Amino acid sequence: MLRVGVVGCGAIGKEHIKRLNNKLQGVTVVVVSDVFEEGAKTAAALCDGKVYTDANALINDAEVDAIVCTSPGFAHVETVLAAIKAGKPVFCEKPLATTADDCKKIVDAEIASGKHLVQVGFMRRYDKGYIQVKEALDSGEFGAPLMLHCTHRNPEVGTDYTTPMAVHDTAIHEIDCLHWLVDDEYESAQVIMPGSTKYTHSELKDPQIMLLRTKKGICIDVEVFVNCKFGYDINCEVVCEEGVVKMPAPATPIIRKEGRLSTGIETSWINRFIDSYDVELQDWVNSVAKGEVNGPTAWDGYVAAVTADALVRAQQSGNIEAIVTGECPKFYK
Ligand SMILES: NC(=O)c1ccc[n+]([C@@H]2O[C@H](COP(=O)([O-])OP(=O)(O)OC[C@H]3O[C@@H](n4cnc5c(N)ncnc54)[C@H](O)[C@@H]3O)[C@@H](O)[C@H]2O)c1
Numbered sequence: 001m002l003r004v005g006v007v008g009c010g011a012i013g014k015e016h017i018k019r020l021n022n023k024l025q026g027v028t029v030v031v032v033s034d035v036f037e038e039g040a041k042t043a044a045a046l047c048d049g050k051v052y053t054d055a056n057a058l059i060n061d062a063e064v065d066a067i068v069c070t071s072p073g074f075a076h077v078e079t080v081l082a083a084i085k086a087g088k089p090v091f092c093e094k095p096l097a098t099t100a101d102d103c104k105k106i107v108d109a110e111i112a113s114g115k116h117l118v119q120v121g122f123m124r125r126y127d128k129g130y131i132q133v134k135e136a137l138d139s140g141e142f143g144a145p146l147m148l149h150c151t152h153r154n155p156e157v158g159t160d161y162t163t164p165m166a167v168h169d170t171a172i173h174e175i176d177c178l179h180w181l182v183d184d185e186y187e188s189a190q191v192i193m194p195g196s197t198k199y200t201h202s203e204l205k206d207p208q209i210m211l212l213r214t215k216k217g218i219c220i221d222v223e224v225f226v227n228c229k230f231g232y233d234i235n236c237e238v239v240c241e242e243g244v245v246k247m248p249a250p251a252t253p254i255i256r257k258e259g260r261l262s263t264g265i266e267t268s269w270i271n272r273f274i275d276s277y278d279v280e281l282q283d284w285v286n287s288v289a290k291g292e293v294n295g296p297t298a299w300d301g302y303v304a305a306v307t308a309d310a311l312v313r314a315q316q317s318g319n320i321e322a323i324v325t326g327e328c329p330k331f332y333k
């Protein structure tokens with residue numbers, strides 16, 4: 001039985017504690033920590049776990065075999081580096097860190113440790129819909145992919161959410177999964193800002209159109225609209241030489257009522273990707289037992305952060321910005 005400690009007991013921390021303890025096999029949460037003690041106590045009640053307010057105490061607790069890091073992005077680097085230092089596997093929610101420099105520190109520390117310890121929570125690689133699109137593209141039946149049209153819409157975000165977060169908190173999911181989908185690397189980034197919705201504030205331009213070009217010349221547009229009001233709406237359509245492949249949305253009943261034909265739209269990430277989180281974390285638990293990392297690695301987290309940095313520069317400059325990640329180290333091949 002893998003004994004896990006969870007660092008950060010907010011929204012997704014509590015979701016992961018429940019799934020690790022009640023749904024998944026071969027794992028149990030024994031300790032939780034949060035800088036906010038009351039939050040940690042509430043989460044501990046979900047798993048009958050021990051409580052710390054200091055993440056380092058949790059990481060170095062002899063009862064903890066592996067760590068799940070679900071604190072805010074800015075706090076990830078410290079926890080992941082401490083886990084590597086302790087020689088313990090760590091599943092880190094996205095983003096791995098909020099800057100490429102911090103992700104590089106994690107990559108360097110993991111390579112120096114000589115052990116594969118870090119997995120990043122890019123759960124879309126485990127999503128049934130994206131996997132179906134990938135299988136279709138990999139079959140070669142549709143020819144080469146030429147363009148991707150994507151949307152990432154949230155009903156609303158908190159008032160502390162700012163323009164760069166549209167990249168490193170939200171579009172980071174597309175940044176990771178789209179180049180994986182088409183098996184290519186990014187070359188450049190650009191951001192176009194339409195007029196903003198009345199539901200935003202002075203520190204957040206919303207919506208934004210993010211454009212990515214890959215080395216093979218594939219052009220990707222991602223609409224990020226985090227106060228769209230109507231739902232949690234994730235779409236991805238790949239235009240190929242010989243057809244178009246569109247990701248299916250999870251099915252909901254089709255209703256006929258009062259002269260209207262309608263179907264539901266998810267309103268939260270919790271439900272939209274609920275199956276992906278289960279599959280992702282079960283895969284992590286299984287691979288940790290074998291001393292492996294099967295899912296997205298620290299290098300994937302670093303590549304995403306370099307791309308995110310270019311998009312943030314593009315938000316500020318209005319120009320096309322280069323994306324240069326360098327060669328993938330042998331350790332991750
Ligand atoms: N994969 C996904 O779809 C997905 C969905 C939601 C959130 N996330 C990611 O999960 C992380 C947490 O997001 P959330 O929505 O649960 O945030 P949240 O604000 O609800 O929770 C964060 C928690 O961490 C605590 N915290 C802050 N600093 C800490 C520190 N240094 N050490 C320990 N705890 C600390 C806070 O008190 C809070 O309880 C973020 O990185 C976010 O991007 C991923």
Ligand SMILES: O[C@H]1[C@H](O)[C@@H](O)[C@H](O)[C@@H](O)[C@H]1O
Pocket residue numbers: 154169170173226269
């Ligand atoms: O942390 C959340 C989460 O990653 C969601 O999947 C994304 O849609 C939100 O924009 C982000 O704030």
